[in-house]
Amino acid sequence: MGALPVRIDAVLVQALIAAALSFAHLHDLALAAGQDGWKAWAYPVSVDLLLVAAWRRLRTGQAKAAGWCWFVIALTASLGANVATAGLLDLKAVPDWLRILVAGWPAVAFLGGTLLAHGEATDARTTSKGSASRSSTSEAPTSAPELPAAETGTAAPSSTPVPPALVALARKVADEHHTRTGKPIDTSTLRARLGVPLPLAEAISAHLT
Incomplete structure (x- = not known):
């Protein structure tokens, strides 16, 4: 196989030249x-x-x-150096004021980079929390559906x-309990006396009333 032709991107070459000149x-x-x-x-x-981070x-x-603010600051520093070294400055x-600006630039660049990075992390967490909140809100049912009595493990007495x-036997047990205690028999006692499950005891109690 022959070698692939190398295509030169004129825009990329121009960008590299401009970056090298600005760097110098x-x-x-x-x-x-x-x-x-x-x-x-x-x-x-x-x-x-700083220019790349702002962009x-x-x-x-x-x-x-914040991105625009620090982009303008970095661009001003770059353009200022280009103009200053074009023969307009000895x-x-x-001058002393320029020495002060150059000496103070590291602190300015550090502050800008930190604020840009911290602001981006905060936005990401906020967006993530907002998406999770919207997702949980949309997925949560507005009201819990009521399950039929047969699915909850307790059947309705009438069902x-x-x-x-068994009703006749339960009635005899209830009459005996009322004669002995003077009170109507409750479902728990009836269940214990008959030895039946709670749903069935509740159904029997409904027939006794």
Whole structure:
């Protein structure tokens, strides 16, 4: 099989060139402001990461005000470095206010990144809780259906057939209990005397009334 032809994306190449130039301008400005060594290289990384985080927030976040705020701040820092290194600023005599801005940028970038990340996690939890609440509300029945008496384990007295002979025997037991105690027999006592299940005892009691 022959090698697949390599297609060059002009937009991607342009984006890489622009990113490299912006990176170099930020590095040069940080170096001129007294941030030498690895620190001068860390500044453009910090600006670009904040720019990407803000853009991601705008694309996927719920509340986009914070995303726009930090996107503008990062974009201003990037554009400011590009303009400052275009010959409008003497990099050998950087003013004090610019040195202060460059020195304070790490704290600003850290604050922005933390707020963007924390806000995104909060939105995700809120959305998850809202979805779970809506799901439980929609799945929960409005009212519990009433099961027939036969399914609850206790049958209604009128639905349980009772043999006439058993009713006659129960009546004798009830009369004897009333003669001895002066009170009508209750269902529990009748059940114990006859040795029948509770549903059947309840049905018999209904025939005795």
